Amino acid sequence: MNLSPELLNLLRCPLCHPPSPLSPVAEGTVLRCAAGHSFPLTEGFPDLRPDDLKAPAPAAQQK
Numbered sequence: 157m158n159l160s161p162e163l164l165n166l167l168r169c170p171l172c173h174p175p176s177p178l179s180p181v182a183e184g185t186v187l188r189c190a191a192g193h194s195f196p197l198t199e200g201f202p203d204l205r206p207d208d209l210k211a212p213a214p215a216a217q218q219k
């Protein structure tokens with residue numbers, strides 16, 4: 157995976173309060189926090205957006 161340890165140390169789960177560190181799982185394709193929240197890694201970059209922001213807008217942004 158392309159995620160550097162330095163970047164990984166800075167990442168925190170946005171859904172946890174207080175934010176908790178994220179660890180790579182599933183062969184480095186997913187980041188997961190201690191509470192079980194998981195975020196996909198897209199081309200080496202973590203996608204930390206909440207699920208409601210990941211959902212495509214209705215009738216918009218269609219490729």
Ligand SMILES: [Zn+2]
Pocket residue numbers: 169170171172176189190191192193
């Ligand atoms: Zn979390």
